[in-house]
Amino acid sequence: MIMTQIRLAILFALLVFNTSVFSQTSYPKITGYFGVLHPIATFSSEETNVNFRDYYAVGFPTGVNIWKSSKIGFSFEVVPNIKSEDGISKMNNLLFHPGVLVALGKGYTFAGRAAFETNGRYGITPVFNKTVIKNTNSSYYVAVPLPVRFGNEHPATFTVGFQFGIAF
Template sequence: MNIRIKMVVFLAVLFTSTAYSQDNAIPNDFPLKVTGYFGIVHPIATFQKGNVKMNFDDAYTVGIPVGINVQKTPEMGYSFEIVPTIQTDKQASKVSNIAIQPGLFFPLRNGWTVVSRLSFETGGRYGIVPVISKVIHRGKNPVSFVVPLPLKFGNNEPVSFGTAFLVTISI
């Protein structure tokens, strides 16, 4: 069949077909909540191939997460976070890595939240980062204490598991 004939048949079907849309959308009474935040994360320890590396052993590492949360229902929301990491040792300080971390969050009772994140680092590592957080100060700009537990793979390195603590301020 010739390409012109195929195009004519396609356009004829396209313009003579009936399209149906959703008639009755399910109402969502929950107001959409969009919250930005920033914070400071201090890695504590990383466990990799039977070794434990503490943050202050050879260098000091600190991260500055910036993120946005979009809560669509009382039970769930979406989160997107970018974390540049700065490493300082005796010779120099530098941005050593940037992590891009999308995920889902699940608010619980009494200010507790569970977050499940994926993590993609510019240094070549990737993985998952389960997170538990607790609002410790309510008000116009709530403050949360957060514990991420990163599990990382890739970049020709053994699997690693880490611990850290993070304090965030919502804006």
């Protein structure tokens, strides 16, 4: 049991940290990333919620991208979300976020993601991403996620967010 866990941990580290075991000059190409997500405003038929005004919400998208070619790939992302309100902070949701990646050129990427949240909501998230700094072993990006959510006896919502992070 422990040996299996160690093997899985080593495999995960190899995938995420993009070691030389995988040649990155050919495909499939595997990359990992970590970011910080700030939802800016959420709109529904009942209300508009603005982050930073009455509460503070932040998410930490962490994922693995598997590029099939230079144009298309698959991504799996997990996003723990933390909310602080009235002096109390807690992790209020975990988002499972698989999707398709489409390279648009000049450092731009579109991610079309399905969304499954532990709070009972589900939906889609189109994400527009731009690599702003590219180094030999990493790159820095900014992104605009546009989540649409349904379910759990709440009205449909549309959110505009801002994300930044590092890919390696």
